[in-house]
Amino acid sequence: MSDLDLTIITYGEESRRAEIALRPKIPPVIRGNISQLNDWAFELIRYLGIDVKHIDNWGCAICAKPARETHYQIASWTHLPQPKINIYVNHLCAAAGGECHKQVIGQSQAMAAMSGMPPPPEAPLPMPSGVEMFPLAGSCAHCLKDETAATTSAISRCSGCKMTSVNCQKNDWNRHKKVCKTVKSIRWAVWPEM
Template structure:
Protein backbone atom coordinates (compact mmCIF):
# COMPACT_ATOMS: atom_id res chain seq x y z
CA UNK A 1 0.00 0.00 0.00
CA UNK A 2 1.46 3.36 -0.99
CA UNK A 3 1.75 6.29 1.39
CA UNK A 4 -0.81 8.09 -0.77
CA UNK A 5 -3.61 5.77 0.34
CA UNK A 6 -2.45 4.61 3.78
CA UNK A 7 -5.43 3.43 5.79
CA UNK A 8 -5.81 2.36 9.40
CA UNK A 9 -6.96 -1.22 9.87
CA UNK A 10 -9.62 -0.62 12.54
CA UNK A 11 -11.62 -3.45 14.10
CA UNK A 12 -14.43 -2.72 16.55
CA UNK A 13 -15.98 -5.27 18.91
CA UNK A 14 -19.13 -4.14 20.72
CA UNK A 15 -20.44 -6.41 23.48
CA UNK A 16 -23.87 -7.08 24.95
CA UNK A 17 -25.20 -9.82 27.28
CA UNK A 18 -24.89 -13.58 26.75
CA UNK A 19 -21.79 -13.17 24.54
CA UNK A 20 -23.72 -11.23 21.90
CA UNK A 21 -21.55 -8.83 19.96
CA UNK A 22 -20.97 -6.95 16.72
CA UNK A 23 -17.72 -7.20 14.80
CA UNK A 24 -17.12 -4.15 12.61
CA UNK A 25 -14.31 -3.55 10.15
CA UNK A 26 -13.47 0.03 9.14
CA UNK A 27 -10.72 1.48 6.95
CA UNK A 28 -10.28 5.21 7.57
CA UNK A 29 -7.55 7.06 5.66
CA UNK A 30 -4.78 8.32 7.92
CA UNK A 31 -4.18 12.08 7.46
CA UNK A 32 -0.97 12.80 5.58
CA UNK A 33 0.17 15.07 8.41
CA UNK A 34 0.04 12.15 10.85
CA UNK A 35 1.60 9.38 8.76
CA UNK A 36 4.79 7.97 10.20
CA UNK A 37 4.16 9.63 13.57
CA UNK A 38 2.54 7.24 16.11
CA UNK A 39 1.72 10.06 18.55
CA UNK A 40 -0.13 12.04 15.88
CA UNK A 41 -1.96 8.93 14.66
CA UNK A 42 -3.07 8.17 18.21
CA UNK A 43 -4.35 11.72 18.68
CA UNK A 44 -6.26 11.51 15.38
CA UNK A 45 -7.64 8.10 16.40
CA UNK A 46 -8.88 9.46 19.73
CA UNK A 47 -10.70 12.32 18.07
CA UNK A 48 -12.21 10.02 15.46
CA UNK A 49 -13.49 7.64 18.16
CA UNK A 50 -15.53 10.50 19.65
CA UNK A 51 -17.15 11.42 16.33
CA UNK A 52 -18.00 7.76 15.63
CA UNK A 53 -19.36 6.93 19.10
CA UNK A 54 -23.02 7.24 18.07
CA UNK A 55 -22.45 4.93 15.11
CA UNK A 56 -21.27 2.16 17.44
CA UNK A 57 -23.80 2.77 20.20
CA UNK A 58 -27.12 3.14 18.38
CA UNK A 59 -26.92 -0.06 16.35
CA UNK A 60 -29.16 -2.69 17.98
CA UNK A 61 -31.34 -3.56 20.95
CA UNK A 62 -28.36 -3.43 23.28
CA UNK A 63 -28.67 -4.51 26.90
CA UNK A 64 -26.06 -4.35 29.65
CA UNK A 65 -23.30 -6.90 29.18
CA UNK A 66 -23.46 -7.81 32.88
CA UNK A 67 -27.03 -7.47 34.21
CA UNK A 68 -29.07 -7.50 30.95
CA UNK A 69 -30.89 -4.25 31.74
CA UNK A 70 -31.30 -1.78 28.85
CA UNK A 71 -27.92 -0.26 28.02
CA UNK A 72 -27.36 3.49 28.21
CA UNK A 73 -23.60 3.90 28.49
CA UNK A 74 -20.46 2.35 27.05
CA UNK A 75 -16.95 1.60 28.26
CA UNK A 76 -14.18 1.79 25.65
CA UNK A 77 -10.86 -0.03 25.67
CA UNK A 78 -8.47 0.74 22.83
CA UNK A 79 -5.45 -1.22 21.66
CA UNK A 80 -3.30 0.31 18.93
CA UNK A 81 -0.18 -0.49 16.98
CA UNK A 82 0.34 2.84 15.26
CA UNK A 83 4.11 2.36 15.03
CA UNK A 84 3.72 -0.34 12.38
CA UNK A 85 4.19 0.31 8.68
CA UNK A 86 0.53 -0.75 8.41
CA UNK A 87 -1.06 0.87 11.50
CA UNK A 88 -3.77 -1.10 13.29
CA UNK A 89 -6.20 -0.47 16.14
CA UNK A 90 -8.95 -2.34 17.97
CA UNK A 91 -11.85 -0.84 19.94
CA UNK A 92 -13.48 -3.00 22.60
CA UNK A 93 -16.82 -1.43 23.55
CA UNK A 94 -18.82 -2.75 26.50
CA UNK A 95 -22.50 -1.77 26.58
CA UNK A 96 -23.57 -1.08 30.17
CA UNK A 97 -26.68 -0.01 32.06
CA UNK A 98 -24.61 2.75 33.68
CA UNK A 99 -21.00 3.77 34.20
CA UNK A 100 -19.44 5.56 37.16
CA UNK A 101 -19.61 3.78 40.51
CA UNK A 102 -21.93 1.09 39.21
CA UNK A 103 -21.49 -2.60 39.94
CA UNK A 104 -21.69 -3.62 36.27
CA UNK A 105 -19.10 -1.03 35.30
CA UNK A 106 -16.86 -2.11 38.17
CA UNK A 107 -17.05 -5.75 37.06
CA UNK A 108 -15.90 -4.80 33.56
CA UNK A 109 -13.05 -2.75 35.02
CA UNK A 110 -12.03 -5.72 37.19
CA UNK A 111 -12.06 -7.98 34.16
CA UNK A 112 -9.85 -5.52 32.29
CA UNK A 113 -7.41 -5.31 35.20
CA UNK A 114 -7.32 -9.08 35.49
CA UNK A 115 -6.58 -9.52 31.78
CA UNK A 116 -3.75 -6.99 32.09
CA UNK A 117 -2.26 -8.99 34.95
CA UNK A 118 -2.51 -12.21 32.93
CA UNK A 119 -0.76 -10.53 30.00
CA UNK A 120 1.96 -9.41 32.39
CA UNK A 121 2.48 -12.89 33.84
CA UNK A 122 0.32 -12.44 36.94
CA UNK A 123 -2.12 -14.78 38.67
CA UNK A 124 -2.04 -18.51 37.92
CA UNK A 125 -5.75 -18.78 38.85
CA UNK A 126 -7.33 -15.78 37.12
CA UNK A 127 -10.90 -17.10 37.18
CA UNK A 128 -10.91 -17.73 40.94
CA UNK A 129 -9.25 -14.37 41.61
CA UNK A 130 -11.81 -12.55 39.48
CA UNK A 131 -14.71 -14.24 41.27
CA UNK A 132 -13.23 -13.23 44.61
CA UNK A 133 -12.90 -9.59 43.50
CA UNK A 134 -16.45 -9.56 42.12
CA UNK A 135 -17.76 -10.92 45.41
CA UNK A 136 -16.29 -7.93 47.21
CA UNK A 137 -18.36 -5.47 45.19
CA UNK A 138 -21.37 -3.91 46.87
CA UNK A 139 -24.77 -4.90 45.53
CA UNK A 140 -26.19 -1.55 46.66
CA UNK A 141 -24.92 0.10 43.47
CA UNK A 142 -27.26 -1.73 41.10
CA UNK A 143 -30.01 0.89 40.93
CA UNK A 144 -30.08 2.40 37.43
CA UNK A 145 -31.98 5.70 37.18
CA UNK A 146 -34.41 6.28 34.31
CA UNK A 147 -33.37 8.91 31.83
CA UNK A 148 -29.88 10.35 31.84
CA UNK A 149 -27.97 8.98 28.88
CA UNK A 150 -30.11 7.80 25.95
CA UNK A 151 -30.93 4.16 25.40
CA UNK A 152 -28.48 2.41 23.08
CA UNK A 153 -31.52 0.85 21.41
CA UNK A 154 -32.93 4.26 20.42
CA UNK A 155 -32.63 6.37 17.27
CA UNK A 156 -29.10 7.62 16.60
CA UNK A 157 -30.35 11.13 15.86
CA UNK A 158 -33.25 12.07 18.13
CA UNK A 159 -32.49 9.60 20.96
CA UNK A 160 -36.18 9.70 21.84
CA UNK A 161 -36.84 7.30 24.72
CA UNK A 162 -39.85 5.75 22.99
CA UNK A 163 -37.73 4.75 19.98
CA UNK A 164 -35.62 2.54 22.23
CA UNK A 165 -38.52 0.62 23.74
CA UNK A 166 -39.25 -2.97 22.81
CA UNK A 167 -41.42 -3.25 19.72
CA UNK A 168 -40.53 0.13 18.20
CA UNK A 169 -39.43 -0.36 14.61
CA UNK A 170 -36.18 1.24 13.54
CA UNK A 171 -34.25 0.86 10.29
CA UNK A 172 -30.56 0.81 9.49
CA UNK A 173 -28.59 3.03 7.18
CA UNK A 174 -28.77 1.22 3.86
CA UNK A 175 -25.13 1.88 3.05
CA UNK A 176 -23.17 0.90 6.18
CA UNK A 177 -25.92 -1.39 7.52
CA UNK A 178 -24.98 -0.38 11.05
CA UNK A 179 -26.49 2.81 12.50
CA UNK A 180 -30.24 2.86 13.22
CA UNK A 181 -32.89 5.58 12.82
CA UNK A 182 -36.56 5.97 13.59
CA UNK A 183 -37.47 7.81 10.35
CA UNK A 184 -35.97 9.19 7.12
CA UNK A 185 -36.07 12.69 8.61
CA UNK A 186 -33.75 11.71 11.46
CA UNK A 187 -31.41 9.94 9.08
CA UNK A 188 -31.21 13.06 6.88
CA UNK A 189 -30.55 15.32 9.88
CA UNK A 190 -27.72 13.07 11.06
CA UNK A 191 -26.10 12.60 7.65
CA UNK A 192 -23.52 15.40 8.02
CA UNK A 193 -22.11 13.60 11.06
CA UNK A 194 -22.76 9.98 10.07
CA UNK A 195 -21.32 10.11 6.54
CA UNK A 196 -17.77 10.23 7.91
CA UNK A 197 -18.26 6.79 9.46
CA UNK A 198 -20.60 5.43 6.81
CA UNK A 199 -18.06 5.66 3.99
CA UNK A 200 -15.34 3.76 5.88
CA UNK A 201 -17.37 0.76 7.13
CA UNK A 202 -16.27 -2.35 5.25
CA UNK A 203 -18.26 -5.06 7.04
CA UNK A 204 -20.59 -5.69 9.97
CA UNK A 205 -21.05 -9.11 11.55
CA UNK A 206 -23.57 -9.93 14.29
CA UNK A 207 -22.57 -12.79 16.58
CA UNK A 208 -24.78 -14.79 18.98
CA UNK A 209 -27.90 -12.68 18.54
CA UNK A 210 -31.08 -14.65 19.41
CA UNK A 211 -32.97 -13.07 16.51
CA UNK A 212 -31.96 -11.44 13.25
CA UNK A 213 -29.95 -8.33 14.03
Template sequence: MPLKHGLTELLYPGESARETNFQNLSWHHLNPPRLIIYVHFVCDMDQPHVREGLTAMHGMLQQLRAAGPMPSLPKRPAGVSYPLAGSCAFCERDETASGDEEVQLDRCSGCRMTRYCGTECQRKDWPRHKVTCAMVHSVEYENWD
Protein backbone atom coordinates (compact mmCIF):
# COMPACT_ATOMS: atom_id res chain seq x y z
CA MET A 1 0.00 0.00 0.00
CA PRO A 2 1.55 3.33 -0.96
CA LEU A 3 1.70 5.82 1.90
CA LYS A 4 1.87 9.58 1.63
CA HIS A 5 2.19 12.47 4.05
CA GLY A 6 1.89 16.21 3.85
CA LEU A 7 5.29 17.29 5.13
CA THR A 8 8.13 18.18 2.78
CA GLU A 9 11.02 17.58 5.18
CA LEU A 10 11.22 15.01 7.90
CA LEU A 11 13.92 13.65 10.17
CA TYR A 12 16.80 15.19 8.23
CA PRO A 13 16.30 18.89 7.34
CA GLY A 14 16.79 19.69 3.68
CA GLU A 15 16.16 16.13 2.53
CA SER A 16 12.81 15.17 1.02
CA ALA A 17 11.25 11.82 1.87
CA ARG A 18 10.84 9.26 -0.90
CA GLU A 19 10.96 5.95 0.97
CA THR A 20 9.22 4.38 3.96
CA ASN A 21 10.26 2.03 6.73
CA PHE A 22 7.81 0.28 9.05
CA GLN A 23 8.24 -0.86 12.64
CA ASN A 24 5.37 -2.83 14.17
CA LEU A 25 4.41 -3.39 17.78
CA SER A 26 1.64 -5.87 18.51
CA TRP A 27 -0.28 -7.10 21.50
CA HIS A 28 -2.15 -10.19 20.30
CA HIS A 29 -3.11 -11.26 23.82
CA LEU A 30 -5.37 -8.22 24.35
CA ASN A 31 -9.06 -8.27 23.58
CA PRO A 32 -9.34 -6.81 21.01
CA PRO A 33 -5.76 -7.26 19.77
CA ARG A 34 -3.75 -4.08 19.20
CA LEU A 35 -1.22 -3.15 16.55
CA ILE A 36 0.83 0.03 16.32
CA ILE A 37 2.65 0.67 13.07
CA TYR A 38 5.39 3.28 13.15
CA VAL A 39 5.88 4.62 9.63
CA HIS A 40 9.20 6.39 9.09
CA PHE A 41 9.38 8.51 5.94
CA VAL A 42 13.05 8.80 4.94
CA CYS A 43 15.04 10.28 2.07
CA ASP A 44 17.20 7.30 1.08
CA MET A 45 17.57 4.10 3.09
CA ASP A 46 20.92 3.46 1.41
CA GLN A 47 22.45 6.46 3.23
CA PRO A 48 24.42 5.50 6.38
CA HIS A 49 22.88 8.25 8.55
CA VAL A 50 19.36 7.02 7.69
CA ARG A 51 20.21 3.40 8.50
CA GLU A 52 21.80 4.50 11.78
CA GLY A 53 18.68 6.49 12.70
CA LEU A 54 16.34 3.59 11.95
CA THR A 55 18.56 1.19 13.90
CA ALA A 56 18.59 3.59 16.89
CA MET A 57 14.79 3.85 16.79
CA HIS A 58 14.49 0.07 16.74
CA GLY A 59 16.88 -0.11 19.70
CA MET A 60 14.57 2.17 21.70
CA LEU A 61 11.63 -0.10 20.95
CA GLN A 62 13.68 -3.13 22.00
CA GLN A 63 14.45 -1.44 25.35
CA LEU A 64 10.70 -1.29 25.92
CA ARG A 65 10.64 -5.02 25.21
CA ALA A 66 8.23 -4.27 22.43
CA ALA A 67 10.27 -5.24 19.39
CA GLY A 68 12.16 -8.28 18.17
CA PRO A 69 15.50 -8.28 16.37
CA MET A 70 16.16 -5.54 13.84
CA PRO A 71 15.23 -6.81 10.38
CA SER A 72 17.69 -6.19 7.57
CA LEU A 73 17.06 -3.02 5.59
CA PRO A 74 16.77 -3.73 1.87
CA LYS A 75 18.82 -1.82 -0.66
CA ARG A 76 16.90 0.10 -3.29
CA PRO A 77 16.94 -1.64 -6.68
CA ALA A 78 19.31 0.01 -9.16
CA GLY A 79 17.66 2.62 -11.36
CA VAL A 80 14.53 2.91 -9.22
CA SER A 81 13.36 6.37 -8.20
CA TYR A 82 10.49 6.68 -5.74
CA PRO A 83 7.99 9.58 -5.75
CA LEU A 84 8.07 12.14 -2.96
CA ALA A 85 6.09 10.84 0.00
CA GLY A 86 4.06 14.07 0.19
CA SER A 87 2.96 14.01 -3.45
CA CYS A 88 -0.49 13.33 -4.92
CA ALA A 89 -1.43 9.66 -4.42
CA PHE A 90 -2.26 9.25 -8.11
CA CYS A 91 -0.03 11.38 -10.34
CA GLU A 92 2.87 11.49 -7.82
CA ARG A 93 4.37 14.57 -9.46
CA ASP A 94 7.08 16.17 -7.30
CA GLU A 95 5.53 19.64 -7.61
CA THR A 96 2.40 18.40 -5.78
CA ALA A 97 4.58 17.86 -2.69
CA SER A 98 6.21 21.27 -2.72
CA GLY A 99 4.66 22.44 0.54
CA ASP A 100 3.88 25.66 -1.31
CA GLU A 101 0.69 27.41 -0.19
CA GLU A 102 -0.49 27.44 -3.82
CA VAL A 103 -0.42 23.63 -3.97
CA GLN A 104 -3.06 22.24 -1.63
CA LEU A 105 -3.75 18.52 -1.59
CA ASP A 106 -7.30 17.49 -0.72
CA ARG A 107 -7.95 14.50 1.54
CA CYS A 108 -10.24 11.67 0.55
CA SER A 109 -13.59 12.34 2.23
CA GLY A 110 -13.89 8.66 3.19
CA CYS A 111 -10.64 7.69 4.92
CA ARG A 112 -9.32 11.25 5.47
CA MET A 113 -5.80 9.91 4.81
CA THR A 114 -5.10 9.73 1.10
CA ARG A 115 -4.43 13.07 -0.57
CA TYR A 116 -4.91 14.24 -4.14
CA CYS A 117 -4.01 17.32 -6.18
CA GLY A 118 -7.49 17.40 -7.72
CA THR A 119 -10.75 15.59 -8.32
CA GLU A 120 -9.50 14.09 -11.60
CA CYS A 121 -6.64 12.28 -9.85
CA GLN A 122 -8.98 11.16 -7.06
CA ARG A 123 -11.48 9.75 -9.56
CA LYS A 124 -8.78 7.93 -11.55
CA ASP A 125 -7.29 6.44 -8.36
CA TRP A 126 -10.63 5.23 -6.95
CA PRO A 127 -10.42 1.65 -8.35
CA ARG A 128 -7.14 1.15 -6.44
CA HIS A 129 -7.95 3.25 -3.38
CA LYS A 130 -11.49 2.04 -2.62
CA VAL A 131 -10.25 -1.22 -1.04
CA THR A 132 -7.97 0.58 1.41
CA CYS A 133 -10.48 3.37 2.01
CA ALA A 134 -13.12 0.88 3.16
CA MET A 135 -10.70 -0.71 5.67
CA VAL A 136 -9.70 2.47 7.52
CA HIS A 137 -11.47 2.58 10.88
CA SER A 138 -9.86 5.69 12.36
CA VAL A 139 -6.88 7.94 11.82
CA GLU A 140 -4.91 9.78 14.48
CA TYR A 141 -2.10 12.16 13.65
CA GLU A 142 0.70 12.60 16.20
CA ASN A 143 3.11 15.54 16.17
CA TRP A 144 1.40 16.94 13.08
CA ASP A 145 1.92 20.69 13.43
Protein backbone atom coordinates (compact mmCIF):
# COMPACT_ATOMS: atom_id res chain seq x y z
CA MET A 1 0.00 0.00 0.00
CA SER A 2 1.24 3.47 -0.75
CA ASP A 3 -0.17 5.22 2.28
CA LEU A 4 -0.43 4.83 6.04
CA ASP A 5 -3.87 4.49 7.63
CA LEU A 6 -3.29 6.80 10.59
CA THR A 7 -6.07 7.51 13.09
CA ILE A 8 -5.65 9.89 15.98
CA ILE A 9 -8.26 9.67 18.72
CA THR A 10 -7.96 12.52 21.13
CA TYR A 11 -9.72 12.82 24.48
CA GLY A 12 -10.49 15.96 26.45
CA GLU A 13 -12.75 17.17 29.23
CA GLU A 14 -16.13 15.58 30.01
CA SER A 15 -15.67 12.65 27.59
CA ARG A 16 -15.26 14.96 24.63
CA ARG A 17 -13.17 13.53 21.86
CA ALA A 18 -12.13 14.01 18.25
CA GLU A 19 -11.18 11.40 15.69
CA ILE A 20 -8.77 12.52 13.02
CA ALA A 21 -8.09 10.40 9.95
CA LEU A 22 -4.83 10.98 8.12
CA ARG A 23 -3.40 9.28 5.05
CA PRO A 24 0.27 10.22 4.74
CA LYS A 25 1.99 8.84 1.66
CA ILE A 26 4.68 6.26 2.43
CA PRO A 27 7.95 7.14 0.62
CA PRO A 28 8.32 4.56 -2.22
CA VAL A 29 11.84 3.46 -1.16
CA ILE A 30 10.64 2.17 2.23
CA ARG A 31 7.40 0.46 1.17
CA GLY A 32 7.41 -3.14 2.29
CA ASN A 33 10.30 -2.68 4.75
CA ILE A 34 8.63 -2.88 8.17
CA SER A 35 11.54 -1.61 10.24
CA GLN A 36 12.14 1.41 7.99
CA LEU A 37 8.40 1.98 7.83
CA ASN A 38 8.23 2.04 11.64
CA ASP A 39 11.11 4.53 11.87
CA TRP A 40 9.47 6.77 9.30
CA ALA A 41 6.06 6.52 11.01
CA PHE A 42 7.39 7.37 14.50
CA GLU A 43 9.31 10.34 13.11
CA LEU A 44 6.09 11.49 11.45
CA ILE A 45 4.15 11.06 14.70
CA ARG A 46 6.65 13.23 16.58
CA TYR A 47 6.27 15.79 13.81
CA LEU A 48 2.46 15.66 14.07
CA GLY A 49 2.44 16.17 17.83
CA ILE A 50 2.17 19.91 17.71
CA ASP A 51 -0.70 19.86 15.21
CA VAL A 52 -2.64 17.33 17.24
CA LYS A 53 -2.27 19.33 20.41
CA HIS A 54 -3.28 22.70 18.97
CA ILE A 55 -6.69 21.87 17.53
CA ASP A 56 -8.94 23.23 20.24
CA ASN A 57 -9.21 24.63 23.75
CA TRP A 58 -9.15 21.16 25.25
CA GLY A 59 -9.67 20.71 28.96
CA CYS A 60 -7.87 18.02 30.97
CA ALA A 61 -9.42 14.56 30.34
CA ILE A 62 -9.40 13.98 34.11
CA CYS A 63 -10.03 17.29 35.91
CA ALA A 64 -11.28 19.51 33.02
CA LYS A 65 -8.86 22.37 33.78
CA PRO A 66 -7.31 23.98 30.67
CA ALA A 67 -5.02 21.42 29.03
CA ARG A 68 -1.34 22.15 28.49
CA GLU A 69 0.12 18.70 28.03
CA THR A 70 -0.71 15.41 26.35
CA HIS A 71 -0.28 11.73 27.04
CA TYR A 72 0.15 9.58 23.94
CA GLN A 73 -0.28 5.89 23.37
CA ILE A 74 0.44 4.21 20.09
CA ALA A 75 -0.94 0.96 18.68
CA SER A 76 0.64 -0.11 15.44
CA TRP A 77 -0.09 -2.69 12.76
CA THR A 78 2.57 -1.69 10.27
CA HIS A 79 3.12 -5.32 9.18
CA LEU A 80 -0.33 -5.52 7.55
CA PRO A 81 -0.82 -5.12 3.79
CA GLN A 82 -2.48 -1.80 4.64
CA PRO A 83 -0.15 -0.42 7.35
CA LYS A 84 -2.19 1.06 10.20
CA ILE A 85 -1.39 3.09 13.32
CA ASN A 86 -3.78 4.38 15.98
CA ILE A 87 -2.66 7.10 18.36
CA TYR A 88 -4.64 7.77 21.51
CA VAL A 89 -4.05 11.22 22.96
CA ASN A 90 -5.26 12.36 26.38
CA HIS A 91 -5.15 16.09 26.93
CA LEU A 92 -3.97 16.84 30.45
CA CYS A 93 -3.59 19.88 32.71
CA ALA A 94 -0.05 18.76 33.56
CA ALA A 95 2.07 15.69 32.90
CA ALA A 96 5.38 14.59 34.41
CA GLY A 97 4.11 13.08 37.64
CA GLY A 98 0.98 15.25 38.07
CA GLU A 99 -2.07 13.55 39.62
CA CYS A 100 -4.09 13.52 36.38
CA HIS A 101 -1.11 12.11 34.48
CA LYS A 102 -0.74 9.29 37.05
CA GLN A 103 -4.43 8.47 36.69
CA VAL A 104 -4.21 8.21 32.89
CA ILE A 105 -1.12 6.01 33.12
CA GLY A 106 -2.96 3.78 35.64
CA GLN A 107 -5.95 3.47 33.28
CA SER A 108 -3.80 2.48 30.33
CA GLN A 109 -1.91 -0.08 32.42
CA ALA A 110 -5.21 -1.57 33.62
CA MET A 111 -6.49 -1.80 30.05
CA ALA A 112 -3.27 -3.45 28.90
CA ALA A 113 -3.49 -5.97 31.77
CA MET A 114 -7.09 -6.88 30.81
CA SER A 115 -6.19 -7.44 27.19
CA GLY A 116 -3.15 -9.50 28.18
CA MET A 117 -0.92 -7.33 26.01
CA PRO A 118 1.98 -5.17 27.14
CA PRO A 119 1.11 -1.46 27.35
CA PRO A 120 1.99 0.34 24.12
CA PRO A 121 5.07 2.58 24.18
CA GLU A 122 4.59 6.21 25.14
CA ALA A 123 5.88 9.09 23.11
CA PRO A 124 5.81 12.25 25.19
CA LEU A 125 5.74 15.59 23.40
CA PRO A 126 8.93 17.49 24.25
CA MET A 127 8.78 20.96 25.79
CA PRO A 128 8.97 23.49 22.95
CA SER A 129 12.08 25.64 23.04
CA GLY A 130 11.80 29.26 24.11
CA VAL A 131 8.89 28.81 26.52
CA GLU A 132 8.87 28.31 30.29
CA MET A 133 5.74 26.19 30.50
CA PHE A 134 3.83 24.00 28.07
CA PRO A 135 1.48 26.16 25.95
CA LEU A 136 -2.31 25.94 26.21
CA ALA A 137 -3.88 23.42 23.82
CA GLY A 138 -5.98 26.15 22.20
CA SER A 139 -3.11 28.52 21.55
CA CYS A 140 -1.61 29.18 18.12
CA ALA A 141 0.55 26.25 16.95
CA HIS A 142 3.19 28.64 15.69
CA CYS A 143 3.84 31.24 18.42
CA LEU A 144 2.41 29.11 21.29
CA LYS A 145 1.29 32.23 23.20
CA ASP A 146 -1.39 31.61 25.81
CA GLU A 147 -3.20 34.82 24.85
CA THR A 148 -3.88 33.41 21.36
CA ALA A 149 -6.15 30.71 22.84
CA ALA A 150 -9.58 32.01 21.84
CA THR A 151 -12.94 30.76 22.99
CA THR A 152 -13.89 27.47 21.32
CA SER A 153 -16.34 29.07 18.92
CA ALA A 154 -13.84 31.70 17.80
CA ILE A 155 -10.76 29.54 17.40
CA SER A 156 -9.09 30.18 14.06
CA ARG A 157 -8.18 26.95 12.32
CA CYS A 158 -6.12 26.33 9.24
CA SER A 159 -8.39 26.65 6.19
CA GLY A 160 -6.72 23.65 4.53
CA CYS A 161 -7.10 20.90 7.12
CA LYS A 162 -9.67 22.59 9.46
CA MET A 163 -7.64 21.07 12.27
CA THR A 164 -4.68 23.09 13.55
CA SER A 165 -5.19 26.39 15.36
CA VAL A 166 -2.94 28.89 13.63
CA ASN A 167 -3.21 32.61 14.18
CA CYS A 168 0.04 33.31 12.39
CA GLN A 169 -0.41 30.75 9.64
CA LYS A 170 1.94 32.37 7.11
CA ASN A 171 4.87 32.00 9.49
CA ASP A 172 3.90 28.45 10.38
CA TRP A 173 3.24 27.19 6.88
CA ASN A 174 6.69 25.68 6.28
CA ARG A 175 6.24 23.45 9.32
CA HIS A 176 2.54 22.72 8.97
CA LYS A 177 2.23 22.14 5.19
CA LYS A 178 3.50 18.55 5.39
CA VAL A 179 0.80 17.65 7.89
CA CYS A 180 -1.97 19.75 6.35
CA LYS A 181 -2.33 17.77 3.12
CA THR A 182 -2.43 14.39 4.89
CA VAL A 183 -5.56 15.17 6.95
CA LYS A 184 -8.61 13.46 5.46
CA SER A 185 -11.29 14.09 8.07
CA ILE A 186 -11.92 15.20 11.60
CA ARG A 187 -14.93 14.06 13.55
CA TRP A 188 -15.96 15.69 16.83
CA ALA A 189 -17.90 13.64 19.35
CA VAL A 190 -18.82 13.10 22.95
CA TRP A 191 -18.15 9.58 24.15
CA PRO A 192 -20.18 7.46 24.56
CA GLU A 193 -22.17 8.79 21.64
CA MET A 194 -25.85 9.43 22.27
